[in-house]
Amino acid sequence: EPEVTQTPSHQVTQMGQEVILRCVPISNHLYFYWYRQILGQKVEFLVSFYNNEISEKSEIFDDQFSVERPDGSNFTLKIRSTKLEDSAMYFCASEGRANQPQHFGDGTRLSIL
Amino acid sequence: GENVEQHPSTLSVQEGDSAVIKCTYSDSASNYFPWYKQELGKGPQLIIDIRSNVGEKKDQRIAVTLNKTAKHFSLHITETQPEDSAVYFCAASSGTGFQKLVFGTGTRLLVSP
Numbered sequence: 144e145p146e147v148t149q150t151p152s153h154q155v156t157q158m159g160q161e162v163i164l165r166c167v168p169i170s171n172h173l174y175f176y177w178y179r180q181i182l183g184q185k186v187e188f189l190v191s192f193y194n195n196e197i198s199e200k201s202e203i204f205d206d207q208f209s210v211e212r213p214d215g216s217n218f219t220l221k222i223r224s225t226k227l228e229d230s231a232m233y234f235c236a237s238e239g240r241a242n243q244p245q246h247f248g249d250g251t252r253l254s255i256l
Numbered sequence: 257g258e259n260v261e262q263h264p265s266t267l268s269v270q271e272g273d274s275a276v277i278k279c280t281y282s283d284s285a286s287n288y289f290p291w292y293k294q295e296l297g298k299g300p301q302l303i304i305d306i307r308s309n310v311g312e313k314k315d316q317r318i319a320v321t322l323n324k325t326a327k328h329f330s331l332h333i334t335e336t337q338p339e340d341s342a343v344y345f346c347a348a349s350s351g352t353g354f355q356k357l358v359f360g361t362g363t364r365l366l367v368s369p
Contacts, residue, residue, distance in 0.1 A: 234299050245290075
């Protein structure tokens with residue numbers, strides 16, 4: 144069964160550094176999302192992306208965050224200057240077409256030191 | 257915006273018993289309600305979903321019920337097995353086409369042999 148893949152599985156970064164989290168959505172899916180989950184808390188929406196532009200973003204998704212689909216397969220989340228509070232699991236999800244379920248990857252654990 | 261409450265936060269049952277997890281939502285425009293299972297170190301995996309034009313949906317040992325008037329929906333797992341042990345999240349979204357998911361706070365289900 145097709146799946147969403149995320150790399151790396153764990154990223155350790157010094158505060159203030161830039162980090163890029165990568166996702167390969169399910170082939171032929173059109174809608175893409177990033178969510179995050181702080182340890183022990185619920186999954187929170189960050190941003191949705193369709194047709195090469197952001198469709199919606201949450202309050203968490205400030206100017207330090209950006210997303211990009213640089214080619215036909217990858218979908219990336221960049222944090223320009225990481226903060227301690229950015230430490231969390233980051234999940235990528237993709238959706239095939241309207242009204243279809245979202246499929247999640249296994250996440251990237253981001254640890255900011 | 258939408259707010260999803262989930263109860264209980266933890267649930268311990270004996271193998272073979274039934275488990276029920278309940279969620280309430282606030283936005284009457286919400287019309288899609290998926291349930292995700294999250295195992296340790298993994299991303300959320302869709303186990304069942306329901307749309308607002310349906311009151312109940314069943315898939316083998318798993319069922320979901322929806323009460324639109326009361327704005328609550330529930331997950332029912334019958335004949336629980338140790339491998340059902342995981343964290344379960346409910347979620348809600350509104351509108352047609354792709355929409356962000358708003359998650360509940362999660363229920364840690366422990367099934368003892």
